[in-house]
Amino acid sequence: GNSVTQMEGPVTLSEEAFLTINCTYTATGYPSLFWYVQYPGEGLQLLLKATKADDKGSNKGFEATYRKETTSFHLEKGSVQVSDSAVYFCALSKDNFNKFYFGSGTKLNVKP
Amino acid sequence: GAVVSQHPSWVICKSGTSVKIECRSLDFQATTMFWYRQFPKQSLMLMATSNEGSKATYEQGVEKDKFLINHASLTLSTLTVTSAHPEDSSFYICSASGNSYNEQFFGPGTRLTVL
Numbered sequence: 001g002n003s004v005t006q007m008e009g010p011v012t013l014s015e016e017a018f019l020t021i022n023c024t025y026t027a028t029g030y031p032s033l034f035w036y037v038q039y040p041g042e043g044l045q046l047l048l049k050a051t052k053a054d055d056k057g058s059n060k061g062f063e064a065t066y067r068k069e070t071t072s073f074h075l076e077k078g079s080v081q082v083s084d085s086a087v088y089f090c091a092l093s094k095d096n097f098n099k100f101y102f103g104s105g106t107k108l109n110v111k112p
Numbered sequence: 113g114a115v116v117s118q119h120p121s122w123v124i125c126k127s128g129t130s131v132k133i134e135c136r137s138l139d140f141q142a143t144t145m146f147w148y149r150q151f152p153k154q155s156l157m158l159m160a161t162s163n164e165g166s167k168a169t170y171e172q173g174v175e176k177d178k179f180l181i182n183h184a185s186l187t188l189s190t191l192t193v194t195s196a197h198p199e200d201s202s203f204y205i206c207s208a209s210g211n212s213y214n215e216q217f218f219g220p221g222t223r224l225t226v227l
Binding site for chain 1: 146215
C-alpha cells in the first residue's frame with residue numbers, strides 16, 4: 001500500500017541552526033511528493049513538491065530531493081528562523097493528485 | 113496559488129444538533145473537493161472525496177449518514193455533521209483541485225467542539 005513515515009517530533013532548534021526532517025515513503029509506481037506546513041490554528045500550506053525522481057523542490061530556503069533509490073524526501077533548511085516554528089507534513093500523491101497520503105507531522109520549535 | 117476558504121472557522125454546538133461547514137474555492141473551479149479530519153497532534157485523515165454534481169466517495173470507516181457531503185457547484189462543497197456528539201469534536205479541513213491544477217489547495221480548517 002501507500003504510506004508516509006516521518007520523524008517524530010517535536011524538534012527544537014536554536015535560530016540559525018540547520019534543520020533536517022526525515023521522510024520516507026512506500027508506494028507503488030511513481031508518486032509525487034510534497035511538504036506542507038501548518039501554522040497554529042491554520043490549514044495546510046504547500047511548502048514544496050517534486051513530481052519525479054531526482055527532482056529538488058525548494059521554497060523559502062527549504063529544500064527536499066526526491067530519492068527513489070532510498071524512497072526518501074527529507075526536508076532541509078540551512079538556517080531556521082523563529083517564524084519557521086510550525087508543524088511540517090510530508091505527503092505523497094498518486095492518481096493524478098486525487099488522493100493524498102500524509103505522514104504524522106513533525107512539530108518544529110525554533111527558539112531565539 | 114488558488115484560494116480555498118472555509119466557514120465557519122470555529123463552531124461550538126450541543127450534542128445532538130447538526131452542524132454545516134462550507135468550503136469554497138474563491139478563484140477557480142474545483143472539480144473535486146476533499147474533506148479531511150485532523151485529531152490533535154495527529155495527521156490528516158481523508159474522510160471523503162466529492163466531484164461536482166455526483167455523490168461523494170467515502171473512505172472506509174467513515175459513516176456517510178453521519179457526515180453528509182454535498183458538492184452542488186464548482187465552487188462550493190458542504191460537510192454536515194448530523195447529530196453531533198463529543199467524539200466528533202475535531203479540526204475539519206477541506207481541499208480542492210481543478211482541471212488546470214496539479215495539486216490540492218487546502219482551506220484554513222474549521223474547529224468543531226461538541227459539548
